[in-house]
Amino acid sequence: MEDPSPDHSLFEDAIEAIYTTISEKDLREFRPHVDTKSLVKDLRSICAEDPKEQMRLIASSRKLTLFCRSFTSFFDIVSTFTQLRSDWLGWFWGLVRLLFKAGSKWVLFLEKIADMFEAVANTLPQYRQIYETRKLQYQGGNHDERLTALMSYVYADIVQFSLDLYRMFSRGSQGAKARHSRLSSATILWRPLDSRFALLEERLLQHRRWFEFEARQEIQDYALIAQHRSEYIEFLHTQPEENGQLENERMARRLRRVDKVKAWLANSCAYQDFYEHRASQRHANSCSWFLKTEKYFKWKNKPFEQAIANDTKELERSWHDRVLFVQALPGFGKTVMSGAIILDLSAEGEDLNINDEPPTTAFFHFNAAHLYCKHPNDAFRALAAQLIDAHRHDRSTLDALALIMHDVLAILTLLLRQHPTFLVIDGLDECSDMDLFLTVLPELCRKSDSRAILLSRPGIEIPLQYQKWASDAPHIVSLDESQNAADIAAYVSDNLNRMADQGFFGMNVDRSLITQAAGRSNGVFLWAALLLNLLQSPTLSPSERRDILEQVHELEGLEAMYRNILNLLDRGQTMEKRVAADVFRWLSSSITRLCIPALRTALAINTGKATPSSHYLLDLAESIPQLTCSLVEVTGCSVLFTHRSVREYLQSPSCQGSDFSLVDECNVHAHLAARCLSYLANDVPKRPLGRLMPPVRPAPLVAGSSAMSARTSRSGDSGYKSLSSISEAGRGNNPPAPIQYPQTTTPTTLAFDANMPFLRYASLCWPVHLTRALSRRHQAAPQPQPHDEPFAHTPWLPALSQFLTERLAVTAWVEASWRYNLPPTLSRLVPLLTAIKAEMPPASVEARELRWVVHGSRELSDALAELKNEYATTLRENPSLIWQWSGRRRRVGGIRFALSHSRLPRHATPFPVFVVDRGWLVSFLAVGHCITGFMAAEPNVWTVEYA
Helix, strand or coil, X not given: CCCCXXXXXXXXXXXXXXXXXXXXHHHHCCCCCCCHHHHHHHHHHHHHCCHHHHHHHHHHHHHHHHHHHHHHHHHHHHHHHCCCCHHHHHHHHHHHHHHHHHHCCCHHHHHHHHHXXXXXXXXCCCHHHHHHHCHHHHHHCCCCHHHXXXXXXXXXXXXXXXXXXHHHCCCCXXXXXXXXXXXXXXXXXXXXXXXXXXXXXXXXXXHHHHHHHHCCCCCCCHHHHHHXXXXXXXXXXXXXXXXXXXXXXXXXXXXXXXXXXXXXXXXXXXXXXXXXXXXXXXXXXXXXXXXXXXXXXXXXXXXXXXXXXXXXXXXXXHHHHHEEXXXXXXXXXXXXXXXXXXXXXXXXXXXXXXXXXXXXXXXXXXXXXXXXXXXXXXXXXXXXXXXXXXXCCCHHHHHHHHHCCCCHHHHHHHHHHHCCEEEXXXXXXXXXXXXXXXXXXXXXXXXXXXXXXXXXXXXXXXCHHHCEHHHCECEEEECCCCCCHHHHHHHHHHXXXXXXXXXXXXXXXXXXXXXXXXXXXXXXXXXXXXXXXXXXXXXXXHXXXXXXXXXXXXXCCHHHHHHHHHHHHCCCCHHHHHHHHHHHHHHHHCCCCCCHHHHHHHHHCCCCXXXXXXXXXXXXXXXXXHHCCCCEEECCCCEEECCHHHHHHHCCHHHCCCCCCXXXXXXXXXXXXXXXXXXXXXXXXXXXXXXXXXXXXXXXXXXXXXXXXXXXXXXXXXXXXXXXXXXHHCHHHCCCCCCCCCCCCCCCCCCCCCCCCCXXXXXXXXHHHHHHHHHCHHHCCCCCCCCCCCCCCCXXXXXXXXXXXXXXXXXXXXXXXXXXXXXXXXXXXXXXXXXXXXXXXXXXXXHHHHHHHHHHHHHHHHHHHHHHHHHHHHHHHCHHHHCCCECCCCECCCCCXXXXXXHCCHHHCXXXXXXXXXXXXXXXXXXXXXXXXXXXXXXXXXXXXXX
């Protein structure tokens, strides 16, 4: 703000700032108010325009009304010092009305603004009370331009801050005419919004102190009054001119805060990683034909105009024309096309300038194969994160983030209003809630001039609100197989000729076969990519590759291609086939997405044995595509199916007889449960997972962890009923937040599972997999055959039996579950095991093993329930007590057990059950049909007697 002299009134400069800042449209519709009565009435009429948010708008208007009534007497006092002009009131109250009108479309932001004005009202002096007390003195006084100038600072400060808030809701308000304003904030070193509001409150507080001192009746010392005025003027002049380094530090803190918001929004980078992976595979000049189509060219090249961007009625009327649907059959190459569109909009968008600001391109790829790339919220968070990153130095963006940070749609909508933006959405048909996404998208387009292009399969249901017959909406570009035939032919021919030059087909190959193969795709780019992957398989010989080219007509269609690829995988070694099958199972049926280190561990597990330290799967990016013939691909941070149709084929009846089939969902979950149990029994260290800690007084529950624990403790089976909490707490399979210990303890600095990336998943999800395998078994239960090997249909049973006999493994599992804030229970699993036992022939090997497992699981379930009911708080604070407890008087932990395994038959192996004794889980119980009793051989050493 410019302060030329203490005698210069800033009323006129403030009005000039209003005039030069607000948009042309708002200037035409500007309504000056000469008093607060008409203003309050106008605010009420604005509230009535939106019945849905009327109550929240009314609440905000009341706070603004409080400010207006507090500030009304300000003008009464100013009128005693100078001739009060009506435009001073009209422009000020009109600005308040304009700010409320602009913010009414973003109620959440308006509520924050109303809170600020309420705080300002509480900071201002009691103008009305002082005016009523000193009315006669003021009315008899002479005009004092110096006092008028001092009072004008308050007026100008509030006007300037209101204009800063207005800029968030209007595009182009920081244009050339605003920059020339004498009151513009561009003339001083810029501050973040919260810093500017703190400065405003400080200036108002200093004004209040000066004004109340000036108004005191008993003061007659004019020298003292002059001194206070000088001090006030000095404060007003020097306060904005602070150290530049301090301002830079404040700005750095603001940018760090922006980074935190981005981290909160961008919960997964998989969509961007997938885009970059596809971009690296795109053939040169492919999809250039689409960029020249009439509808796309018209959609893209219509200029962004400030007048339309700030015209809410026009935005509401024309939003249909800014949404373009692109539809093509599965495998057409829409994802590759979306990459070409993104590059085109990012490059050529530079020519569509609006006040020297080119449009920003934000994108998202829905992917049903990825847990965190299929919900509408995933898309909105990703789009908001990209816009925040693109405009991280823009003042309007930073001001918006200063007001609110934890409402994704509010942030996204306002950023789209502030900046011209292209939105590219791929895979719309893979969205888990497409109706929700297509319902929210119009709300974004109605409040901004952003343009959206959506790629999907044909036949999706477009809501009726998209229809506008006068403009031929919804605007749909339907693509057929003939349009990308040339791109596919070039792609296949170039790659096959390169392979022929490298000797993949031997010394003699008829190059005409390459031309024939290039024309068999029927417009399916995916088919062409699968053909190339098949021909590059190291399992094939050159003559076999030539045979495939000669009989390529037998591979037409995706189903035929998948069938031949699986036949090729079936020729691999036993270990390779098992790993490939496990890859398909983990990608199709995992409870939460496994990070790459966790998936590497899961694939290396060999049920019943310890996982070797060295494994050929260390390089997943190379080994997994080779083992699956590129049906699965590895990107920078994800492992996923090459295409949605791969999973659909593996789950279809056409794949029923294959070893890689996913048709039997129960069998899939049974194998995954076996992998988890084997990991817990053989690979988890048989020792405390975290630092052993002394007993402490139970502390109050931590808000972050107790909410999850309270929710899961009400569940009958924490593993099954708490899937939502698992998903939220374990996105990306990251370690959970550190457990909060009381001040009497020292938490470990290294996460207890830092070297065990699969521990979280195995501990929390094996009951879920086993529950799903057993609960859905009746849907497609295979009939036992005479030649079936034992446990062929119950692959989980040996692993569960081994796990239950490993006392230390069970103890480690219980500790891990408590550390993850999900107490272990088996209450849902035991009835299912019992039901399975009743269906099996009693004399079979599986039935004998299952009888022991059922009995042991029931005992363990009861013990875990007792543990959670009586010692939940203690173990939540200190899970290491599952191994050791140190009392004040004597040590009762560390009990060791002597077990004679040589005397036990196979199905009477000892089984661990926790028994609570004086707050410590110390006892060991062997369960079996041949047990007759226990005896203490010596202190803290137990033996078991058998029949």
